[in-house]
Amino acid sequence: MLLASPSRPLPFTPGQARSASQGSDIFADGKLLGTVPFQREGEVPLNAVIGSGNDGRLALDLSTLGLDSLITPNETFFIRTRYPDDPSVVAPRNIVVRGLVEAPLELPVDELASKAAPMGVHLLECAGNFQGAGFGLMSAAEWTGVPVTHVLKGAEILPRATRVLISGIDRFTGAGAGSLPATSWVFTFEEIEASGAFLATEMNGVPLTKDQGYPIRLVVPGWYACACIKWVDQIVLVDDTAPNTDLMSEYAGPTYQDAHGPLDYLFASSRGGGRFGPRLAKDFKPATVDLAAMPVRIEKWFVRGEIVYRVVGILWGGDRTIRKLSMRFHPELPYEPVQDFDHITNATWTLWSHVWRPPSAADYEIQLRIDEPGIMTRRLDDGFYVRTFAL
């Protein structure tokens, strides 16, 4: 058995553990021996910036999550695509509102920053999150910004406009950028309104870092981060004939777009490689994040003369809170209710924990399940977040 020493102390203070459930009480007089590493992971170093430009990444180490670290510090907030490494790309000073409007509008970035207000804590997850990165392409921050609806109210939008394309400066990089911005996403007015999408000027109380979208990035609460355009410089009013964008197409699979939707086809992307998805933006469904859950740490304890494990995990996504979460340790073992679980928000992750006495030394694979009717859990049910370990 391989035991890595824990990089952080207990995720729960004794007081919090007591209030959570009886099961947690036992750890008050126990000794943490270590944590059991997950297998089939570790392809990507965690909490470290690697690569540059379009290939730059940072995966957050989720194993250290505790009640006191549910807001990700800006230094370790995940990155998928760093600031363009093309020296000719400069951070925008204005955001242009154009397209199907009476007259284009220029919004100085400084003016937006001066109107920004607290927008709360929201979690972002890359739809391309993956096991090799320990599923660390997700993080949560406290955001400051201006609702997109406020910005749109300032524009004289033509009646035939039905959608809003939001784009970032990096469309100028790479080979053969198309006539429409490539690093962009198209939303309906309803999607912008219902999600509470906002132009973020700060994360965790300070201006955005360059890699995280300085000076302005879009945040669409409840949607995958691929829709959260960084380095925003254009808001374009369009109609139902607007084509999809490279980014929408790149993430068509992971965001569960219809494989057989109207005019599905494969085309060459300016970033290279083939991309799938409906041809028109109007045929895309909202890229919302379903409820999902996974373990982040398996703690090994010595308590009152016996070895006991505590599984600590997270639950995130969705648009409704749930009461019951179940977990199984192996496809041949039954699901059991997670003991310490209290779901109060969909905006960010919820920490849960479970006391476990393994039946034997074996290979285990943890899968979570949500049983409540009417709740979509496509990725969870697909086994996407299964994590394995050996005892």
Ligand SMILES: Nc1nc2c(c(=O)[nH]1)N[C@H]1C(S)=C(S)[C@@H](COP(=O)(O)O)O[C@H]1N2
């Ligand atoms: N302009 C621009 N915005 C972008 C992207 C991009 O390549 N260009 N990538 C998107 C994707 S796929 C993700 S997952 C998030 C990542 O945001 P982060 O790097 O701040 O974590 O930004 C999104 N916004």
Ligand SMILES: [Mo]
């Ligand atoms: Mo992404």
